[in-house]
Amino acid sequence: MSRSIHPTFTRNGSTASSHSIESAYTKALLRSLQFQGVQFLRYVTLDPYNNIRARVVPISQVLKKKHISLHNQCSIAEICLGGLASYADVMVEGTGLTARNVLAVVADPETLRVLPYNTKSAVILGNLHDQYTDEVSPFCSRSRLAMLVQDAAEQHNVAFSVGVELEFCLVRNTDGKFVDNSVYANTTTLNEQEEFLSCLYEQCQQQDLAIELIHSESAGGQIEVVLEYSHNPVHCCDAIVLTKETIQAVAHRFGMKALFLPKFDMMKAGNGMHLHMSIRDAATGEPIFCEGNGLSEQGAAFVEGILQHLPAITGLTLPTVNSHRRIGKGCWTGTVVGWAVEDKETGIRVCSNLLTKEWDHVECKLVDNSANPYLAVGALLWSGLSGVIANYKLRPSLLTIPEDEAPPLPKTLGEALDVLEADSTLTETFLGEKVSQAYLAVRRHELDRSSRMTLEEEVRDALA
Incomplete structure (x- = not known):
């Protein structure tokens, strides 16, 4: 039997606990939350365009029900998860979606956290299921990544590790100005914003969001927060969502706005969301990306798999007109x-470990905070896995060939979306036909609007 060179998806099956036991434990949990003063549960999901969609359910209402469960307490119209532009509740033509279908939000109890910046609320991340069949919705990017991770381990004995660097700028609410005019790795921002950073760190700790490193970046008031390297890509993306929410809330508390816009000044490098990735043996947990001081055969194939699909991937990782303003020579991104x-x-x-000198992981700089992290991480891991499955041979390094001999990356969002649409293996196998149609329609709709905006208008819009 021939084996596909591309990963496929299977539904994640699980054995349900007894309803009575689940109900008792959930009741005790909710009573405990009420005792702490928590009144509301925020059910949060992320649409393909990186917009948070949240519904709030009072705990008292959950406790009134005969079967007390965190699941299926609320729903969201499918069109809101796949067919709305990011800047307004406008149903976009050509998505293939109507206002008729509704998706149930199935909570993941492992993600439950009391919000330190809104202590009367707890947040719980949810997966999206069809309300009638209970099948996972294709518009659930979190489930899509989880199924990829599961299939990689079960079918190909490959496990992934992922880390992330979040970049943002602090802007004063009073005058719309950046809080300082500093340069890379300076101490000005660290000194003047220590109270902000201390509060941010404390609130992330309270939510089990592990920060590994903080430093000032190359623009005024720009900060990079590095989240702990994770062996669970889904949890890493959950941490991205929750940490960004915390950054914005803490900045607001200190009279500032956290600006995640990729490009805000043509003389500054901009805000990225760099992703670090590696692979392990799923059975033993041992790293398989490197061999000695070089790449292993599987590590080289993983990198080549990403390169094979990289132009198309930018349609997911650099998904706005502003994203492509950040890409260029001298901008620390590659072209x-x-x-x-x-x-x-x-x-x-390819990154060398500071202690062991091994080439132990790879970084993708072509990602920013406007991307849905589950789709961005998923597309990169799916592509790398396809290289491992096919045993691709890695092309020569850019350090050994003239740069003009390497294929160029898409220069605009329009080009990136065209390449994404043309990469049928990525769109059909990873995204799926239904999501691909909606995603391309919405992003092109946004492209039409954004292409008429100046950089100054984009910044003003982001700070509004």
Whole structure:
């Protein structure tokens, strides 16, 4: 039997606990939350365009029900998860969606957290299921990533590790100005914003969001927060969603706005969301990305798999007109399809471990905070896995060939979406036909609006 060179999806089955036991434990949990003063449960999901969609359910209402459960307490219209533009509740033509179908939000209890910045509320991340069949919705990007991770382990004995760097700028609410005019790795921002950083760190700790490193970046009031490297890609993306919410809330408390816009000044590099990835043996947990001081056969194939699909991936990882303003020479992003070791002007950078000197993971710089992290991470991991399955041979490093011999990356959002649409294996196997149609329609709708905006208008819109 021939084996597909691309990963496929299977539904994640699970054995349900007794209703009575689940109801008793849930009742005790909710009573405990009430005792702490928590009144509301925020059910949060993320649409493909990186918009948070939340519904609030009072705990008292959950406790009134005969069967007390965190699941299926609320629903969201499918059109709201796949067919609305990011800037307004406008149903976009061409998505293939109507206002008729409704998706149930199935809570993941592991994500439940009391919000330290809104202590009367707890948040819980949910997966989206069809309200009648209970099948996972194709518009649930969180479930899509979870199924990819499961299938990689079960079918190909590959497990993933993922880390992330979040970049943002602090802007004063009073005058709309950046809080300082500093440069890379300065102490000005650290000194002047220590109370903000201390509060942010404390509130992330309270939510079990582990911060590994903080430093000032290359623009005024710009900060990079590095989240702990995770062996669970879904939890890593959950942490991205929750940490960004916390950053925005803490900045507001201190009279500031956290600006995640990719490009805010043509003389500054901009805000990225760099992703770090590696692979492990799923059975033993041992790293399989490197071999000695070089890449292993599987590690090389993983990197080549990403490169094979990289132009199309940018349609998901750089999904706005503003995203492509950040890409260019001297912007620390790379402009061509290729890789190199420890070259920060390369989009795909193989990184050397500071302690062991091993080439133990790869970084993608072609990602920013406007991307849905589950789709961005999923597309990169899916592509890398396809390389491992097919045993791709890695092309020469950009350090050994002239840059003009490497294929260019898409220069605009329009080009990136065209390449994404043309990459049928990525769209059909990873995104699926229904999501691909809606995603391309909405992003092109947004492109039409955004292409008429100046950078100044984009910044003003982001700070509004």
